[in-house]
Amino acid sequence: GENVEQHPSTLSVQEGDSAVIKCTYSDSASNYFPWYKQELGKRPQLIIDIRSNVGEKKDQRIAVTLNKTAKHFSLHITETQPEDSAVYFCAALDRGSTLGRLYFGRGTQLTVWP
Amino acid sequence: NAGVTQTPKFRILKIGQSMTLQCTQDMNHNYMYWYRQDPGMGLKLIYYSVGAGITDKGEVPNGYNVSRSTTEDFPLRLELAAPSQTSVYFCASSYSPAGEAFFGQGTRLTVV
Numbered sequence: 001g002e003n004v005e006q007h008p009s010t011l012s013v014q015e016g017d018s019a020v021i022k023c024t025y026s027d028s029a030s031n032y033f034p035w036y037k038q039e040l041g042k043r044p045q046l047i048i049d050i051r052s053n054v055g056e057k058k059d060q061r062i063a064v065t066l067n068k069t070a071k072h073f074s075l076h077i078t079e080t081q082p083e084d085s086a087v088y089f090c091a092a093l094d095r096g097s098t099l100g101r102l103y104f105g106r107g108t109q110l111t112v113w114p
Numbered sequence: 115n116a117g118v119t120q121t122p123k124f125r126i127l128k129i130g131q132s133m134t135l136q137c138t139q140d141m142n143h144n145y146m147y148w149y150r151q152d153p154g155m156g157l158k159l160i161y162y163s164v165g166a167g168i169t170d171k172g173e174v175p176n177g178y179n180v181s182r183s184t185t186e187d188f189p190l191r192l193e194l195a196a197p198s199q200t201s202v203y204f205c206a207s208s209y210s211p212a213g214e215a216f217f218g219q220g221t222r223l224t225v226v
Contacts, residue, residue, distance in 0.1 A: 001173070006156075009154070031212070032211070032212035034214070034215075036215075042219075043204065043217040043218065043219055043220055044157070044204070044215075044217050045217070046214045046215065049214075051212070089156055089157065091157075093211055093212055100211030100212065101159055101162065101172060101173075101211070102147075102159070102211070102215070103159075103173075104149075104156040104157040104158075105156055106154060106155055106156040107154070107156050
């Protein structure tokens with residue numbers, strides 16, 4: 001099955017700075033890569049996703065980049081705010097099975113200091 | 115619009131007991147999932163379903179069972195609870211595997 005590695009496990013930044021979280025995946029057939037944000041005590045929620053036919057996608061202060069050759073993708077948050085503090089999970093869709101399963105990274109605890 | 119609803123929110127079980135975690139969604143999604151979340155370990159897929167009557171194992175299925183008799187409901191059954199099953203459980207649904215998954219609010223289960 002797919003193996004998703006996520007780094008760093010914790011990240012602290014000053015408000016206004018940028019934050020970058022990186023993930024690698026093992027299955028070259030994977031073609032869908034979402035990012036989920038989970039605030040403390042809440043459920044995970046999708047913040048952005050990218051498909052393998054696109055190299056970059058932006059949504060206001062959030063962007064995701066994908067390098068299919070190197071099998072890695074990254075989440076970029078610019079002008080960070082305290083409300084960005086949360087755990088962020090990357091995931092990759094395993095297309096090796098007929099049903100397709102999401103494999104998640106272990107998460108990154110982002111703390112934004114005011 | 116309720117989305118994905120899980121019950122209960124919290125539960126304490128004794129070793130060897132059994133229980134069913136309920137999950138229902140009102141978005142008419144064919145795809146439904148059960149994940150467990152352990153500290154520092156991300157989300158691990160337990161079981162999933164692509165429609166009524168069709169289920170398959172995920173990464174960590176041992177000790178669990180599921181059924182999918184309707185599009186709306188996807189209960190997770192724990193038989194003979196063990197301390198290793200102490201975790202937070204999330205149910206989720208999606209229109210497609212390559213699309214947004216909507217999560218329930220989670221069930222915090224402790225086995226003592």
